[in-house]
Amino acid sequence: MEHFRKLERMYHAAPCNDETDPTLHIEREGVAELRIEVGEEYHHAAGGVHGSYYFKALDDATFFAANSLVEDVFVLTTDFHLQLTRPVSAGELVARAEVVNDHPKQLIADGVLEDGEGNQLARGTGTFAKSGVELDAEVGYE
Numbered sequence: 018m019e020h021f022r023k024l025e026r027m028y029h030a031a032p033c034n035d036e037t038d039p040t041l042h043i044e045r046e047g048v049a050e051l052r053i054e055v056g057e058e059y060h061h062a063a064g065g066v067h068g069s070y071y072f073k074a075l076d077d078a079t080f081f082a083a084n085s086l087v088e089d090v091f092v093l094t095t096d097f098h099l100q101l102t103r104p105v106s107a108g109e110l111v112a113r114a115e116v117v118n119d120h121p122k123q124l125i126a127d128g129v130l131e132d133g134e135g136n137q138l139a140r141g142t143g144t145f146a147k148s149g150v151e152l153d154a155e156v157g158y159e
Contacts, residue, residue, distance in 0.1 A: 020088050024081055027157040037073065041081055047116035047126075049082040056107050065104040068139075071130055072099050075141035078112035079126035083145040086119055091150040095123070097143045109133035114143075122146070 021043035028034065028041045039053045051074050061067045076097055084092045114128035123146050130139040152158040 023158045030157045043085045051078040051112040053110045071139045074110045074112035075128040078114035079128045079143035082114040082126045083124040091148045092145040093148045099141045103138045
C-alpha cells in the first residue's frame with residue numbers, strides 16, 4: 018500500500034497536472050482510478066471536451082495501474098490506442114484501468130472513461146515498459 022501512496026503523491030506533485038487538478042487513486046495491484054472535473058475551459062471549437070483530456074485521463078490511469086506492479090523504476094508508455102465513443106461538455110471524467118497482461122518485458126492495461134453518470138466516453142489500451150528511471154525522491158516518489 019505504501020508503494021501506491023508514493024505513486025499517488027508523485028503524480029499529484031507533477032507540474033503537468035496543475036491545469037487539470039486530477040485525483041488519482043490506486044485501488045490495488047494493477048488497478049487505478051483517475052478523476053478530472055471538466056468545464057468550458059477544456060472545450061474545442063464545437064463545444065465539447067477536447068479528446069486530449071480523454072487521452073490524458075486514460076493514459077494516466079492505465080500508466081499507474083501498470084506502475085503499481087513495478088516498485089523499482091518508472092514505467093513508460095510505449096503505445097496507446099484510444100477509442101472515443103461519446104462526447105461530453107462538462108462534469109467529471111472518471112477513468113478506471115486494470116492491467117490485463119503482466120509480462121517482464123511489457124505490461125498492458127485497459128481503461129474505460131466514463132462521465133459522472135456512468136456513460137462510457139472512451140476506451141483505451143496502453144502498453145508500458147520499464148525505464149531506467151528509479152522511483153526515488155528525485156522524481157517525487159516519497
